[in-house]
Amino acid sequence: xxxxxxxxxxxxxxxxxxxxxxxxxxxxxxxxxxxxxxxxxxxxxxxxxxxxxxxxxxxxxxxxxxxxxxxxxxxxxxxxxxxxxxxxxxxxxxxxxxxxxxxxxxxxxxxxx
Amino acid sequence: xxxxxxxxxxxxxxxxxxxxxxxxxxxxxxxxxxxxxxxxxxxxxxxxxxxxxxxxxxxxxxxxxxxxxxxxxxxxxxxxxxxxxxxxxxxxxxxxxxxxxxxxxxxxxxxxxxxxxxxxxxxxxxxxxxxxxxxxxxxxxxxxxxxxxxxxxxxxxxxxxxxxxxxxxxxxxxxxxxxxxxxxxxxxxxxxxxxxxxxxxxxxxxxxxxxxxxxxxxxxxxxxxxxxxxxxxxxxxxxxxxxxxxxxxxxxxxxxxxxxxxxxxxxxxxxxxxxxxxxxxxxxxxxxxxxxxxxxxxxxxxxxxxxxxxxxxxxxx
Numbered sequence: 001x002x003x004x005x006x007x008x009x010x011x012x013x014x015x016x017x018x019x020x021x022x023x024x025x026x027x028x029x030x031x032x033x034x035x036x037x038x039x040x041x042x043x044x045x046x047x048x049x050x051x052x053x054x055x056x057x058x059x060x061x062x063x064x065x066x067x068x069x070x071x072x073x074x075x076x077x078x079x080x081x082x083x084x085x086x087x088x089x090x091x092x093x094x095x096x097x098x099x100x101x102x103x104x105x106x107x108x109x110x111x112x113x
Numbered sequence: 114x115x116x117x118x119x120x121x122x123x124x125x126x127x128x129x130x131x132x133x134x135x136x137x138x139x140x141x142x143x144x145x146x147x148x149x150x151x152x153x154x155x156x157x158x159x160x161x162x163x164x165x166x167x168x169x170x171x172x173x174x175x176x177x178x179x180x181x182x183x184x185x186x187x188x189x190x191x192x193x194x195x196x197x198x199x200x201x202x203x204x205x206x207x208x209x210x211x212x213x214x215x216x217x218x219x220x221x222x223x224x225x226x227x228x229x230x231x232x233x234x235x236x237x238x239x240x241x242x243x244x245x246x247x248x249x250x251x252x253x254x255x256x257x258x259x260x261x262x263x264x265x266x267x268x269x270x271x272x273x274x275x276x277x278x279x280x281x282x283x284x285x286x287x288x289x290x291x292x293x294x295x296x297x298x299x300x301x302x303x304x305x306x307x308x309x310x311x312x313x314x315x316x317x318x319x320x321x322x323x324x325x326x327x328x329x330x331x332x333x334x335x336x337x338x339x340x341x342x343x344x345x346x347x348x349x350x351x352x353x354x355x356x357x358x359x360x361x362x363x364x365x366x367x368x369x370x371x372x373x374x375x376x377x378x379x380x381x382x383x384x385x386x387x388x389x390x391x392x393x394x395x396x397x398x399x400x401x402x403x404x405x406x407x408x409x410x411x412x413x414x415x416x417x418x419x420x421x422x423x424x425x426x427x428x429x430x
Contacts, residue, residue: 033140034147050170053144054179057137077147078140 019047019055021097024090027065030081056080064089117163118145124173129180137180145170188253196253203245205426206419212238213415220408227377227407287348294341301334310389322383329371336367353424361421365414373407 064086216234
């Protein structure tokens with residue numbers, strides 16, 4: 001019986017890269033930190049706040065996200081949006097994700113035979 | 114205002130990149146307030162909500178490190194192996210050499226006894242080891258933080274250490290060692306009856322104090338016999354191992370320590386033998402001979418042990 005800790009570590013490893021993909025997809029519609037966190041959670045991407053906030057900054061520094069301050073509401077909020085560059089990276093990441101899925105399926109079916 | 118959120122931000126911001134600190138501060142405060150508002154909206158008490166949110170964000174230094182993309186390690190995987198190899202290499206011989214030199218030189222000046230000299234040598238060796246470890250680690254910790262990954266030279270198959278195909282113990286060296294030991298075993302009783310040194314009346318003078326036959330000489334003989342057995346076992350094993358080195362050290366000490374102690378306390382050589390040679394009686398010549406003998410014994414023992422340790426190091430290098 002494998003311990004829960006081991007399973008959790010492997011799941012974490014598996015999920016790590018998908019947070020970037022999920023964020024880039026979600027931010028095709030501009031959003032601010034906490035709202036994005038909730039949207040991702042609703043779609044099954046449970047990301048920690050202390051991971052997501054620094055990640056958004058890093059993606060912005062890499063030019064994959066653009067940002068804009070919105071001061072119309074009760075408190076100023078920084079809205080992020082996927083940039084053109086981010087969009088092209090995202091397409092390649094999605095292709096790769098699909099390729100992984102196909103490979104895993106192929107491998108699984110190959111094993112059955 | 115000194116709310117938990119203020120304190121949290123104050124703890125996070127100093128180690129965040131200064132260029133955009135202001136912006137990060139406003140954004141992070143906004144995010145925290147969003148999170149708290151969401152919880153109070155669900156009927157939670159504001160104080161509890163604030164606590165929960167900050168707990169969820171975790172250690173502010175860790176959060177700041179994530180913003181700064183800073184490494185939370187002293188020496189990371191890039192340098193760890195190089196650091197470890199260098200540390201092992203330097204520690205394997207530098208402290209021992211410096212310690213031995215120190216022990217020999219303080220014994221030579223004669224200001225301290227042999228015990229004091231050995232103590233001083235060990236102290237120096239430990240000091241040197243601590244210095245090596247500290248400065249090497251500091252250097253690598255600085256490298257880790259300043260240099261962006263630079264070419265350490267990729268690993269390639271040519272770096273694989275050679276697996277020793279030759280035996281480390283040749284038959285010739287084992288035979289020589291056994292021969293010397295047997296000679297020593299034979300010589301101890303022989304010199305008692307036939308040392309080729311005669312008194313004026315033509316009687317044989319033993320070199321070693323005959324009084325020792327009832328105390329230390331049997332022990333030394335036993336150690337020599339033990340050493341013969343050890344040489345044979347070592348040859349059968351074919352290479353140095355840590356247990357062999359341990360036994361070797363024990364045998365060396367069992368022989369060298371009593372001999373050094375006896376000669377330093379003027380109990381090794383027989384009084385008649387000392388009487389026979391005028392030079393030995395002059396001034397402190399006997400003391401000098403004793404000191405030199407003790408130091409030579411120490412150097413030989415340390416050299417032999419280091420040599421065996423190096424053999425193992427070579428294999429694992």
